[in-house]
Structures are given as structure tokens and as C-alpha cells.
Amino acid sequence: KAGVTQTPRYLIKTRGQQVTLSCSPISGHRSVSWYQQTPGQGLQFLFEYFSETQRNKGNFPGRFSGRQFSNSRSEMNVSTLELGDSALYLCASSPETRDRKNIQYFGAGTRLSVL
């Protein structure tokens, strides 16, 4: 079974631009979560999507947004990029099993550099 796939792996943007990152979850997984990883703040939760609906959100400004499609694939968008948005963005999927042991499995991430 293929793992969580994130594209692209690397991105370079300039301040003020916007960016869209993509995540394909493990087949059969219906929940997708996004995290930002920086040296200073560590791993921070951005948001979680299930059945095309955002059901949990972290403490990030409105410039960070996401969506989920009917096939569970997800995208996140960052508008008006700032230098501080440079980070590794990680996507995780989980199966939403009835036993509630919903372990999150991570992709390799997208490394975003804002110049």
C-alpha cells in the first residue's frame, strides 16, 4: 500500500506570493491533517479535514487555508507569503476506524523556502 504522498517536495517562493501544496493520503484513509515544522516552533498543527470538511484548526492566521476533495486528497494554500512561513509542511492521514485508534501516518513533507 502506498504511503502518504506530498507534492512538490521542494518549493522556492518570494514574499507576497501564494503557494498550494498537495497531499494524497494512504488509500482508504479519510482524515487528513497538516502540520508546520520549523526549528524554532517545532511541529505545530495547522488543520484537519474529514469528508471534505475542516473539523479542527490550529492557531494559524487566515492566510493558511486548506480543502479536501471527495477522493480524500487535500491541498493547503498559503497566501501573501512571509519569510517566517519557510518551513517543512507535513501532511498526515489516518483511517478513522471504529475502534478510534486513529494513528496518523506522515508523508515526507514539502520544504518551502520564502525569499
Place this chain on the structure above:
Amino acid sequence: GQQLNQSPQSMFIQEGEDVSMNCTSSSIFNTWLWYKQDPGEGPVLLIALYKAGELTSNGRLTAQFGITRKDSFLNISASIPSDVGIYFCAGQLRTGTASKLTFGTGTRLQVTL
């Protein structure tokens, strides 16, 4: 954003030595998880713990879910060079149907021959 207190921050050990790291929180979690991250990659799940007091092993790795549900530890026995990496604890709290992971600050492990 919130991060769990994880210690030690880094460890330099010799091959064959045992390793111990722990994670504490001011909040209760339903699930504790331990992940390992290699450079340029995403975290890979090592062990998942679901009940207070639970002790679980995965090969040379052993982890425990604290009785208070506010802490967890991970032990690695007889370390080998491929154990090098950053280890993260994560607490998971499900509120209704939503869930999110709160991560520890990480323990960087270096193994020397």
C-alpha cells in the same frame, strides 16, 4: 503553539548502550505516540499507546503510557548506528470526532561506533 516537554534535548551515546527519553505534559491525552524523523523526511511511527499504564514493545524499543496520562517514556536498548535521528513524542486528544497531535520538542540521538 503548544509543545510537550521532552528530555533530554540531545544525546550522544556509544553503540550498544541503552537510551531513555521522556515526555511530560500539563494536559491529559487519550493516546501517546512516539515517532522518529530522519533528515528531510516525515516522522515515522514507532509505538502507539492507548491506555494509562500500558507498556508496549517494538523490537528494541519499549514505551509506556504514564498512569496520570500526562507523561510517557521511550527506551531503546542496545543502540545501533541506524537509531540516529530525532525522536518525537506526541499526545493525541480526541474531542468529539476531531483529533490533533501535540508534539514534543524532540530528542536528537547521535550514536558513535
